[in-house]
Amino acid sequence: MKGLGELEAQVMNLLWATDAPQSVRQVLEALPHERNRAYTTVMTVLDNLHRKGFVERERLGRAWNYRPTRSREEHVADLMGDALGASGDRTAALMHFVEQLPAEEAAQLRALLDRHPE
Amino acid sequence: MIAALGLVLFAATVVVTAQRVLPGAAWMRRAPRQGVVAWQVVTVTVPASLLLAGAALALPTVPSATDDIAGLLGACEFLVRQHYETPGGALVHVLGVLGAAGLLLRLGWSVVTEFLAVRRDRQRQRARVALVGRPDAVDGAWIVDEPRPSVFCIPGRRDQIVVTTGALAVLTPRQRALALAHERAHLGGRHHVALTVAAALRRAMPRSRFFAIAETEIATLVEMHADDRATAAGGRRDLAAALVALAEGTSPAGALAVNGGAAMQRVHRLVVTAPGLPLGQRWSIHGIAAALVAAPVLIAAAPALETALLDYCAAAFHA
Known part of the structure; x- marks a missing residue:
């Protein structure tokens, strides 16, 4: 999966550009729609970023919301x-x-x- | 006893001589790769001699492996042990073992922790570059939006060469290509391994000036070696111009010179002097390096060799 690192950068740029914490669904919808991207792919990407310490998350209702740890x-x-x-x-x-x-x-x-x- | 004393004396001589002769040596500036090897040889032969000294002190107390072999060989072993005997007896042996073991642990620990720390820093910075940078389609370098000009590389299995937009603004295409070639020379020459080992030795002996000098010198020499590799097909003045442009930066007030003298030396050798050494001098350097590696082993083995020269022992050894 060559595109995963690229997607991580894309997701990160998106989170940096928005003030409020974002859910997986919100990130998925904000990403360009040119490819059919699965919900689980975005979830994996956010999970990776969380593991690497680039984002923190908090539970809001039933979903995790993510925001960058540092600008x-x-x-x-x-x-x-x-x-x-x-x-x-x-x-x-x-x-x-x-x-x-x-x-x-x-x-x-x-x-x-x-x-x-x- | 004689062997251990000889080894300690040898180590001290190497430290003192190397500190006087090597730092800033002209031949190293002309042949930086040989210079790196020379520093590596002297920094490794010193702890190796001390380890062997400890081992030589400990030898007489090592349990015999040849208890069952009566006669000639047994007698010879006794003689070998006798040649390593020390006046202090058991206490000196124990101190020798403890000293050598302590040194070995300290060096090993330092090398392991240094490599782990470097790997961790690299992984963090690599992940960062992947997020804040974008890969250049032409030469594969990562471009990072940043006004301060800088070109650098992050070594490792998935190495990266990074160029800031500030650097792109001050470098001509030719200079940029040479600066990238310099970074590729670092990666191809695995210079980071030499630097990490040198840093580990310095940290293992924090109060030794010798290892600190060695680290600084190796850091300067690998830069010079990368300069030479990058300009193997010409362009030394262009690379020097690139170096000056990046050293000037954009906000000089905030700069902190870690090793400003090295930049001056690099520019000087790029625009004034040609690299390379005459064949004879290169061979003598290799000869001295080989002798320095072999010497501690020979000193440590001297008493055993001496025993072997006794007639009836020689017969046993050849049996």
């Missing part, structure tokens, strides 16, 4: 914290091409590059 921006900020090498005691989880440098060091780099044209 999209918070996730990006966390990712970039690792990517830009800002966290001191990082693991080798992530390898960046180069970290962002303070202005004066970056200027020295630029000067060195400019001294050696092609």
